Each structure stands twice: as C-alpha cells, then as structure tokens.
Amino acid sequence: MKVPVLVLGGGTGALGAALQCARSGTKCLLVTPGPWVGGMLSASGVSAPDGNELTPWQTGLWGALLRELRMAVPEGLDNNWVSCFGFQPAQAEKIFQNWIRAEPNLKWMSGWNLQELTKKNKLLTGGIFSNGINQLQVKFDLIIDGTELAESMVYADVPYRLGWEAKEEWDEPSAPEKIKLEQDPFFQTQVVQSPTWVFLARWQGDWNESSQVFRQNKQPAAPFQDCLKPHGLLRCLSYGRLPEDLLMLNWPINGNDWHEDPLAPFSGSTNRIANHLDGMRVHSQNFFKELQSITGGLLITSEDNGLAFQPYWRESRRIVGKYTVTEQDLLPATLNSDINQSSIAIGNYPNDHHYPGPDWPLAPKSKAWGGRWSGTPFCIPFDALFGCDAANLLMADKGISVSHMANGATRLGPLVLNIGQAAGMAAALCSQTKILPEQLNIKILQKALINERTAPSAPFINEDLAWHSPAWRQTQLCALNDKKTAVTPTDAPPEPGEYSQEMELNINSEDQWFGYCGSKRWPLITLEPMVRKQITKLDRKKVTVVGRWNPWGPWWRINRLLP
Known part of the structure; x- marks a missing residue:
C-alpha cells in the first residue's frame, strides 16, 4: 500500500492529525493498535480533562468536540470538580469515529501493531504492521507519530529524550541539579511520571454529604489508607464524576497512580511490559474494591471489568527537535516572543507531575481568572514537532520536543488534540507542495489553521478573544501579520441546558x-x-x-x- 501520509495512531494527537490531514484534501492512512481512536480523551478514560477550559482556548478540534458534546449530552458537562467538563469516554469516542467516517480522504485500519520502519538517509520510507495473523506493508511520503509512547523513534533510530534533565541543561527553575540526579536514588527509580489505568465505576447512592455513607468515616486498607486525606470520600468520588453517575477513578492522592517500574513500557522486554501492565490493572482494580467496600456496595463496576481500554500514559519518549520547549517557555514572566510568532497551538495547564511521595515543587504557573485559578497560556512552536534526523517525521502527541519539566503542562488531552490538528495540517500542506516540514513557511501553516472551515484553531494568545467572537478570525489574522488589534469581549451564545x-x-x-x-x-x-x-x-x-x-x-x- 502507498499513501501520501501515514499516521501512527493510538493517541489523541493521531486522531487530530489524521482528521485534519484528510479535511485539508490529502489522503492519509490512520493505523491504530486498538478499536478506539481518541487516546487519552476516550480510550484511556481521561474524560474529565484539564486545561484549555477558558473560551479563548476552546478553539480547533478541542472546541469542536466540546460543542458537539454539549449538544449530545442532555445532562450537560458540569459534572465534577477536577475539570470544567465531564463526559463519558464512549460519548467522545462516538463523535471521533463519526468524524472519521465522514472523511473520504481518510482510511482507518484498527488492530495493527507497528513492527518495523525503514529509513533511507534521513527519510522514513515504509512501515510494516502486524495484526497477529497477517502483515501490512505501507509506503509513504510523510509520517506522523501519534502513538502514546512515540514508538517511531525506536524503530527509526531517531534521537529522543526520556526522563529528567538537570537544571544545568536549560536552567529550568523546577529541575533538579545534576548532582541530585546522579546521587538521589529517587531519580533512578522514578525516571518518568507515573501512569494510571483509569477505572470506570458507577455510583448508586445519593450525593448528600449528610448521608450515612459519607459520615461513617471508614478508611480504605493499605496501600490506599491515606487516599481520603484531606478531601474525604465525597470529594474523592465526585472528583471525576461523569454524566449518569459514571465515575472516572483517576485519583492522584494515594490512589491508583502506578509507581512501580515506570521504565518498563520503554524497555523493549515483552515480559517486563506485560508484568507492568498486569500490576497496573490489579492496582486499579484493588483501588476500586477498597472504595466499593467502604461504600457498602453503592459503588459498582460500570461495564466489563471497569478498566479503560488502555492505560493513561503521562509521559513518553520526546523527540530531540529543532526547538525544545522548556519550563521557562510556559511561565508568564518569561513568555518567549519568538515562540509566539511560530506558534501552532495554545495550552494553559498549570503544570503537574505525578510521582510517589510529596508533590514535586513547581514554579507557579497560574493566575486568578473568572472567580477561580487558571493556568497561564503558552504556545507550542512548530519547530517542536520535528527534528533533524528524520526529515519527513512529525510528532503529534506527547512525543513533541519538550523538556521533562515542561511535559507536565503539555501532556493534556485538549492541547494534544490541537497539536495533532496542526501536525495534520502541516503534513497536508507539505504533501501538496512536495516539501518537507522544515521547508514549510510557518505563516502559511498558521493562516491555514485560522481559516480552517470546520474547526478553526488559534495559534496566537489573546485572553479577551473567545472562540465565538465575530472578530475572532480577523484578530488572529492581524496577529499573523504582526498587527496589534484591540479586542472587545462579546456575549457567549446560548448553551443547551443553561x-x-x-x-x-x-x-x-x-x-x-x-x-x-x-x-x-x-x-x-x-x-x-x-x-x-x-x-x-x-x-x-x-x-x-x-x-x-x-x-x-x-x-x-x-x-x-x-x-
């Protein structure tokens, strides 16, 4: 099989990339290992997502998803306290697959695992996949890696980073010094952020805090004995509540984060990977059983075994890109104007790292906004999506060129979906003009994202410019041409259920x-x-x-x- 663009799937970024590439008029093939395409937003069960909650950041495919969900979910998306949005994984996945089916330029093949990539000089030229019975050979001009763990870089021998970098590398304010990395055993065992296998349960009780189940003060057994401190059972359960009392059990406080052998997924050892996955599954199932026990059976399994289709990986291999986004690039006091000019997506998550023990101290990256605290906005530059050793490879998920510290803010589903959209748009433009990503004029890419007909995406930061503003497109185009434009906020359109x-x-x-x-x-x-x-x-x-x-x-x- 020969295609202009091959998208390696499994992650949220792959969905965005394949969809936008096809919508932009270029034929592409999306190959996924499993039957779901939405990555962390659906297949991994992280459907109370953080980040990009303010309406100025609800653009691109992320904004399009929110608006379709609001129309499709009568109960609305205001369901929990970890996020401003909550939806069932299957509700998002249905929308994603409908989007895919509507695109004649997009072919999706599920159930295939990558086995090999061929490379000639600095170009990747072909891939071999297996479904356990047959092999599939694919030739391509451009390839986008939207896998959860950035698998292409292993198969194609592309330089990448994995785990911590010392403070001396980029002078990041929250990074550990080199001597600590070398001498503290913590950094040898906790090389990457801990993953979680999200458990989906259903609550059959009421939510009255005076109910007996919430007043009895029962505590789970080890190793979850401290999981209800300081929030209590009610807040633990409602943290990730979804429509129809489905619960996303993704509890970060002595809950179902899995801290054992975090390097196993990157080891290449079949047995080690299998043991890691088994341990993660059992840990999440045991967490559910402890909560089920102290609630007297009011908490039940949602469906099947309750586990999401795949784990929630918080960190992957990260390409050594033409530009590496560091912690300073995320902080409001050090906003890099050069990055803003080459931006292809906007995020605003405050930054968050998951390891055993106390929270890792991070430089403040939040501001008071609209009655609450919100993360300050930052840009992802196009040069973070590709490197120098595989000229036709674009990264579209967590494998973009960021530091370990910055990954804590760039790894969230809403931003990753829009990064994928930008990668897909770039691939389409490159395919149509017979050039490589490094040769693509950034302003052409930014203009195409702004003018996208179905899900226009904002490359430029303007916190007064909501997605629904009549001046949205013109203001973004002015920023593209380095013109400053005053923005007057406008009223939001009606929303179902308000x-x-x-x-x-x-x-x-x-x-x-x-x-x-x-x-x-x-x-x-x-x-x-x-x-x-x-x-x-x-x-x-x-x-x-x-x-x-x-x-x-x-x-x-x-x-x-x-x-």
Missing part, C-alpha cells in the same frame, strides 16, 4: 466570587472574557445570570449577564 438565576454579587477578588439568593450562597466562576469584564463593576448589586449550577464543583458557571 438557565437564569437572580442573585446578589459579592466580588471579593479575582479568585473569589459569590452569589447570594436568600439563605443560599454560591461560589461563582466564568470561562467567558465578557462576564469577567462586566462582573467586577457589579459588586453588591442584584443581577440575573445565565449559566449552569455544578453541585460537585461546587460552583455556578456564568455564561452571560442579563441587562
């Missing part, structure tokens, strides 16, 4: 908003720049807000203020 509520506002500070109605006191938040601008002038005034109440936050999410 309703109005009269309340008196108490705006203490940017991160403390409250609404009062009689004896009720509600925490308030917004994801909308227009509400943020208006509400600061309305302290101690009665207003009518439009939005939705999230009892698990708990918060009232305000979409609009009525005159």
Whole structure:
C-alpha cells in the first residue's frame, strides 16, 4: 500500500492529525493498535480533562468536540470538580469515529501493531504492521507519530529524550541539579511520571454529604489508607464524576497512580511490559474494591471489568527537535516572543507531575481568572514537532520536543488534540507542495489553521478573544501579520441546558466570587472574557445570570449577564 501520509495512531494527537490531514484534501492512512481512536480523551478514560477550559482556548478540534458534546449530552458537562467538563469516554469516542467516517480522504485500519520502519538517509520510507495473523506493508511520503509512547523513534533510530534533565541543561527553575540526579536514588527509580489505568465505576447512592455513607468515616486498607486525606470520600468520588453517575477513578492522592517500574513500557522486554501492565490493572482494580467496600456496595463496576481500554500514559519518549520547549517557555514572566510568532497551538495547564511521595515543587504557573485559578497560556512552536534526523517525521502527541519539566503542562488531552490538528495540517500542506516540514513557511501553516472551515484553531494568545467572537478570525489574522488589534469581549451564545438565576454579587477578588439568593450562597466562576469584564463593576448589586449550577464543583458557571 502507498499513501501520501501515514499516521501512527493510538493517541489523541493521531486522531487530530489524521482528521485534519484528510479535511485539508490529502489522503492519509490512520493505523491504530486498538478499536478506539481518541487516546487519552476516550480510550484511556481521561474524560474529565484539564486545561484549555477558558473560551479563548476552546478553539480547533478541542472546541469542536466540546460543542458537539454539549449538544449530545442532555445532562450537560458540569459534572465534577477536577475539570470544567465531564463526559463519558464512549460519548467522545462516538463523535471521533463519526468524524472519521465522514472523511473520504481518510482510511482507518484498527488492530495493527507497528513492527518495523525503514529509513533511507534521513527519510522514513515504509512501515510494516502486524495484526497477529497477517502483515501490512505501507509506503509513504510523510509520517506522523501519534502513538502514546512515540514508538517511531525506536524503530527509526531517531534521537529522543526520556526522563529528567538537570537544571544545568536549560536552567529550568523546577529541575533538579545534576548532582541530585546522579546521587538521589529517587531519580533512578522514578525516571518518568507515573501512569494510571483509569477505572470506570458507577455510583448508586445519593450525593448528600449528610448521608450515612459519607459520615461513617471508614478508611480504605493499605496501600490506599491515606487516599481520603484531606478531601474525604465525597470529594474523592465526585472528583471525576461523569454524566449518569459514571465515575472516572483517576485519583492522584494515594490512589491508583502506578509507581512501580515506570521504565518498563520503554524497555523493549515483552515480559517486563506485560508484568507492568498486569500490576497496573490489579492496582486499579484493588483501588476500586477498597472504595466499593467502604461504600457498602453503592459503588459498582460500570461495564466489563471497569478498566479503560488502555492505560493513561503521562509521559513518553520526546523527540530531540529543532526547538525544545522548556519550563521557562510556559511561565508568564518569561513568555518567549519568538515562540509566539511560530506558534501552532495554545495550552494553559498549570503544570503537574505525578510521582510517589510529596508533590514535586513547581514554579507557579497560574493566575486568578473568572472567580477561580487558571493556568497561564503558552504556545507550542512548530519547530517542536520535528527534528533533524528524520526529515519527513512529525510528532503529534506527547512525543513533541519538550523538556521533562515542561511535559507536565503539555501532556493534556485538549492541547494534544490541537497539536495533532496542526501536525495534520502541516503534513497536508507539505504533501501538496512536495516539501518537507522544515521547508514549510510557518505563516502559511498558521493562516491555514485560522481559516480552517470546520474547526478553526488559534495559534496566537489573546485572553479577551473567545472562540465565538465575530472578530475572532480577523484578530488572529492581524496577529499573523504582526498587527496589534484591540479586542472587545462579546456575549457567549446560548448553551443547551443553561438557565437564569437572580442573585446578589459579592466580588471579593479575582479568585473569589459569590452569589447570594436568600439563605443560599454560591461560589461563582466564568470561562467567558465578557462576564469577567462586566462582573467586577457589579459588586453588591442584584443581577440575573445565565449559566449552569455544578453541585460537585461546587460552583455556578456564568455564561452571560442579563441587562
């Protein structure tokens, strides 16, 4: 088989890449090892995703997914407190597969595992896959790696990084010094972030904090004995609540993160990998059983064995790219203007690392915004998607060129989906003009992302510019041409299930908003720049807000203020 573009799948980025490549008029083949295409947003069960929650960052395929989910899920997406969105994995996967089926330029083959890549000079030329019975040989012009663990770099002998880098490497504020890396045993055993095998359960009780099940103060047995400290059982269960009382058990506090032998997935040893996966499965199943025990059976398995289709890998191999995104590139005080000019995707996750023991201390990367704290925005430059040793290879998932410290902010599903979209657009443009990624004019790529007909994606940061603004496209194009444009925020469009509520506002500070109605006191938040601008002038005034109440936050999410 010969195709212009081959996409190695399994991760969220592969979906975005294949979809955008096909939508841009270039035929591509997506090959996945499993039957689901959505990566961490569906197959891995991480369907209460973090990051890109504000409406200025809800662009591209990520924004398109949110809007389709809101139409498809009557209960709405305000279901938990770890995220501003919660949906069942199958709900997202249905949308993803519908998108794929609608594209005549996209062929998807599932159940095939990569066995070999051929390389001539600095070009990858072909791949061999196996489904356990037959082999599939594919020739291609360009290849996109959207695998969870960046497998192409092993098969094609492409230089990559794995694990920690010393502070001396890039002077990252949160990185350990070289002597600590060499002498502290922690860094020898915890080389990469710990993965989780998400467990999907269903809650059959009520959510009243005065219920007996929440007042009894039972504690799980070892090794989960501290998992309810300091939040308690109610907050543990509602952390990842999804529609229809499905629960995403992805609990970071002495929960089902798996800390044993984190290098096993990268070892190449079949037995070691199998033992690692088995240990992770059993650990998550045991975590569920402990919670089930202390709830008196009110927590049940959702379906099958409760485990997501695949593990949630927080870190992969990372290509040695033309540019490496470091922690400084994510921080608001050190925003790199050169990166902003070559940006192809925007993220804003605060940064988060998962290891056993206390939280790893990280440089602050959050700001008060809209009644809560939100991560500050950052850019992913196009040069982080490719290196010098495989000229026709683009990375589209967690394997982009970032440091170990920066990976804690760049690894989240919403951003990865849009990185994949940019990789797919770049591959299509390269295929159509017979050039390699390094030869692609960045402004042509950025303009194509802005003008994309189905899911336009913002390469440039502007926190006053919501995705729905009538001035969105023109403002992004002005930024493309280095022109500064003043932006006036606009009201959000209607959302399914929203309703109005009269309340008196108490705006203490940017991160403390409250609404009062009689004896009720509600925490308030917004994801909308227009509400943020208006509400600061309305302290101690009665207003009518439009939005939705999230009892698990708990918060009232305000979409609009009525005159």
